[in-house]
Amino acid sequence: MSSFDSILSRLDDRLDGALDHLKALIAIPSISTDPDYAGACRQAAEWLRQDLEEIGFRASVRETPGHPMVVAHHDGPGPDAPHALFYGHYDVQPVDPLDEWDADPFESEIIERNGRNIVTGRGAADDKGQLMTFVEACRAMIAETGTLPCRVTILFEGEEESGSPSLLPFIEANKDELKADFALVCDTNMWDADTPAISGGLRGLVGEEVTIHAADRDLHSGYYGGAAANPLTVLSRILGDLHDETGRVTIPNFYDGVNETPDAIKASWQKLERSAEGFLKEIGLSEPFGEEGRSIMELTWARPTAEVNGIVGGYTGEGFKTVIPAKATAKVSFRLVHDQDPAAIRKNFRAFVEERLPKDCTAEFHEHGGSPAVQLPYESGLLTKAKQALTEEWGVEAPIIGMGGSIPIVGTFQTELGMDSLLVGFGLADDRIHSPNEKYELKSFHKGMRSWARILTALGQKAGESA
Amino acid sequence: MSSFDSILSRLDDRLDGALDHLKALIAIPSISTDPDYAGACRQAAEWLRQDLEEIGFRASVRETPGHPMVVAHHDGPGPDAPHALFYGHYDVQPVDPLDEWDADPFESEIIERNGRNIVTGRGAADDKGQLMTFVEACRAMIAETGTLPCRVTILFEGEEESGSPSLLPFIEANKDELKADFALVCDTNMWDADTPAISGGLRGLVGEEVTIHAADRDLHSGYYGGAAANPLTVLSRILGDLHDETGRVTIPNFYDGVNETPDAIKASWQKLERSAEGFLKEIGLSEPFGEEGRSIMELTWARPTAEVNGIVGGYTGEGFKTVIPAKATAKVSFRLVHDQDPAAIRKNFRAFVEERLPKDCTAEFHEHGGSPAVQLPYESGLLTKAKQALTEEWGVEAPIIGMGGSIPIVGTFQTELGMDSLLVGFGLADDRIHSPNEKYELKSFHKGMRSWARILTALGQKAGESA
Structure with a gap:
């Protein structure tokens, strides 16, 4: 078994352990917009710092005027390797109205609902479940190979759900430390439950x-x-x-x-239209309200x-x-x-x-x-490699789609650090993020970890190499 | 000193005692629209029943599907005397936002503010202070003369601030008991601090x-x-x-x-216009917003x-x-x-x-x-006698004005009991009813009691009699 195959096997074999990490993180009610939960935000940051240190990162909790940042570094195979900055956010949305939740939003469970296995809880998808797919991929790669295929810097913020007031000043003050060759962001959706997607534009x-x-x-x-x-x-x-x-x-x-x-882009989207019909139907609506x-x-x-x-x-x-x-x-x-x-x-x-x-x-x-909005070039090496890796993991071609939601950091990475961002996420439209009964697909979590192992490996390779 | 003069003297001499009664009633937080205060509404009803019995009425607390009614009777000088039904409401508006009150809304005080002596508290004006002007007038008349100049029935409801859902069914079920020759209602305003008014129309x-x-x-x-x-x-x-x-x-x-x-009516109102300018100015506005x-x-x-x-x-x-x-x-x-x-x-x-x-x-x-709205005839015996009595008490002629607010009971009295209502009240536009820091003028309370003694005496007289 190649070291790459052993990484994937490890991710399969230790899925329960990975889920235990995620449940522990969801259990911390890090609601950034409500001052009553400031202590919980700090607790989530400390939890991540400790976990990243256990994996093998040099990690620290960094003060801001608001909720703290978590910054972590791993040197990967050496100074010549490509350098990735991974971004995620540990803060979550408020949970009101609480009486509309079927269970405690902060006591995550793995259950079957409508024939699908899901991880429940506030932040299960947005963004704790998503960021942990990357953390777990790193944990497995380091455990199996002693290192990572790229140099990796991690930046987790705690104010994404409340407008990220501290983020730009923090990046400006730490440009040298945070600058990398490209950014990886895991806060977006798949096209559908079977089809991964790469987001080319963000509102x-x-x-x-x-x-x-x-x-x-x-x-x-x-x-x-x-x-x-x-x-x-x-x-x-x-x-x-x-x-x-x-x-x-x-x-x-x-x-x-x-x-x-x-x-041409509209035409490629048109091919996806059939699935989009369900987009409104599954929230009880039938026709577009906008322009x-x-x-x-x-x-x-x-x-x-x-x-x-x-x-x-x-x-x-x-x-x-x-x-x-x-x-x-x-x-x-x-x-x-x-x-x-x-x-x-x-x-x-x-x-x-x-x-x-x-x-x-x-x-x-x-x-x-x-x-501002971000619109990435539809063709680039970053996109090509990631698309290939996702296709191998999921067995279907990953479309390059748009994104309705905002991820302000992506614009900041462009303007402040001159970096493009690869937006790959495993959320689904029916994850009920920002609503009662938020969930994350167990399949998203499992194959998301495997996808990051593949993507990071592909991005670490020089032209002509193969895993 | 005639018995009538002794009544007025008694109202002057015992003003402090009358204020103590009012403070005790304000202290009961009878907020009808909030189910948490249902017990307080009942407590207010019981307080009134007991007070009316002490004065000499036959009084009872009467159940409804909502908050109870208080009904009381006094036979006055005998079965041939005119029969008045006095209506008021013991329930009050909610007090939010509580932090905008200068003092506890349920701990009424007599203080000086802006050079005027006022009674503070939720309900001080709407309607506890107003209804107590009538109760105190009755107390003094019975104490001095052993009776009242009219037969008097009193009806106090506890749901006026929440749409009076029980009122119509209660009146329908108790028509014989409540029917009188006319109704007296004390839930309206004076024209200004020196000029009493009779309301001829209610929205x-x-x-x-x-x-x-x-x-x-x-x-x-x-x-x-x-x-x-x-x-x-x-x-x-x-x-x-x-x-x-x-x-x-x-x-x-x-x-x-x-x-x-x-x-002609518009012209009479036009004469009052000068004071009306202050109407908007005193709430921080400058021009009409409506038609x-x-x-x-x-x-x-x-x-x-x-x-x-x-x-x-x-x-x-x-x-x-x-x-x-x-x-x-x-x-x-x-x-x-x-x-x-x-x-x-x-x-x-x-x-x-x-x-x-x-x-x-x-x-x-x-x-x-x-x-529905109520529009009373601009000329009637009821209005004429009341206007004369008010003019004697206040020393200025009382105009017949309109009323912006609704007093649903007045329409019900017309349709169900075939009675006209005399609308005399001593509130002022700046009483802040429904708002934080509600107050009632001490002068309104004092001269209001005296006004009711005069009005009730005038209404009890047959043509040609004098007090």
Whole structure:
């Protein structure tokens, strides 16, 4: 048995041990957006540092103004070997509404649901399960061969779900340490449960919170209704105005920097369309809600959006209260594509709101992160090798697809460290990330580990070598 | 000193004792809309029953499917005397946001604020302070004369702030007991701190809660944004569509039954306009928000409204969560005037929402009470006597004004018991009812008691008698 085959065998034989590691990590409730869980975030970072040291990395927990980073290094076969920077995030989304979970979100289990074996729990997919596929691949490779096929630096952050406020300053301050030949990111989806995929494009994100203020107190709608400005009404009008009748966003200059996707790419996506039909059906919907005349894949991969993510104002408890509130708040996010400028989008959105304010109303804005979209070249050595490795593991060709979600780090790697990123992940659309009952496929975890062993081996080879 | 003068003297001399009664009632947190306070509502009812018995009424706490009623009777000078039914409500609004109160909302104090002596606390004005002006007047009259000038029935309910679900069935089931010659209601405002007022018109109310449902779970706005229906966006569009650019409500047939106010009445209101300027200024606003081209008094007294009282959906906690929620909810209320039909308004609103639902979205409606508007004849014996009594007490003529808020009971008294209602109250627009730091003017409480002694005496007199 070659050392490569022995790595794969080891990953098969020790799957239970790998799952125990993942369950231990899920058990730490590292919700980054809620200050009550700051201690848990640190605990998750410490857990990862210790685990990486046990594997053979030089690992450290690094302070930031927010939640800490984990940085680890392995020299691989030597200084001439290709150098990979692997990125993941150990923080997770809040778990509310808790009563919609079938089981404790932090007590992960391996169960069968709908005929599939799954790993349950908050972060099972996003991103603890995904990042552990890479960690477990490294553990097996070092155990079997004494080293890794590449030099490897690992960067785990703890603020990805809350806008990554510390990430850019940290990378800027540690450029020399973090710079590598390319980045590997495992925070994306497969095409379907049997077909791996490589993500060639990622949407960017602008997060905004806007509060409309009117009277200096909550008012009785009987005494004042009809005469006093109602911030809920004003907010509704503004948010209801964000799209025109064809689903296009109406903010001026919103589409500046949005490119039409090449026909060849659209055609390749069209071949995938049949599976995409299920995309909406499996969440109880039947037809696209966005811009008219575009496929679901184009809408979610190559078109920008304006989405309301939360509204609160007035009386929202049980029963009824006839109040005109003093203020109303909305959280709004924009998914960006291609060359859209996050700063311009934010500025134009704020102007859009200001222009629609009646007299007596003011708007207060709060920024929640921003990152441009990333569009990788459809052909590159990195993609070619990874595509080959994935095809060998899964037995089907891996398409190069788009990604609806944002992974801000990928843009940062491009602009700050001059690195392309290889986006390979094993999530599925029905993993319910950010929702109750998040899960990760056991198959994704198992073959994900094997895939990384193959990819890292392929990337470590010089031209003409073979495993 | 006549017995009538001795009543007024007693009310002056024993003001502190009257305030102690009021403080004890405010101390009971009878929030009707919140099930956690059901016990406190019952406690308030029991407190009133006991107090009324001590005064000399035959009083009882009466069960309903919700919070109990208090019913009390006094035979006055005999079976031929005019018979008054006095109505008030012992329940209060919720106190959130609690951190905006300067002091405990249930620990009432008599303090000076902005040069005025006030009674603080939730319910100080709405309606505990107001109803106690009548109770204290009765206490003094019975103590001084051994009886009351009229036969008096008292009805206190505990669900006024949550739509009065039990009131109509209770009145229907107890018509013979509750029927009187006329009703007295003390839940309205003075024109200003020095000028009492009689309310000739009251707006009705329709309360609706609507929840828009889309996908069967919360969604990640990255994966699904641009393709999946967003209930917050749908809700915003619908609520933003409720008014046209001139501030008119756009629901079909909404203005059916709305009459133009007679020019003579508008002219009398116009004379009051100067004080009305302060109406908006004192809440930090400067110009009317509603229908164009109408005075503030007309907007709040004689025009209907559609107001959003609460919206909640998506992520509303600290930080940001890029979610497309499965649902979004709004509480919406309509103030009605003249002959608008509450059932038609509700039906037309629901149709308005349904018509605007995109495919894949459904709307779930929940009813929160409904009552028609009341418009009393501008001239009647009841009004004339009360106006005279108020003028004597306050030394200025009491105008007959409109009322923006709803007092559903008044319509019920008309339809079920065939009684007109005399609406006299001593609240002020800046009493902050339904808001933090609710208060009642000490002067309102004191002169309110004296006013009821005068009014009840005037109403008990046959033509030609004098006190």
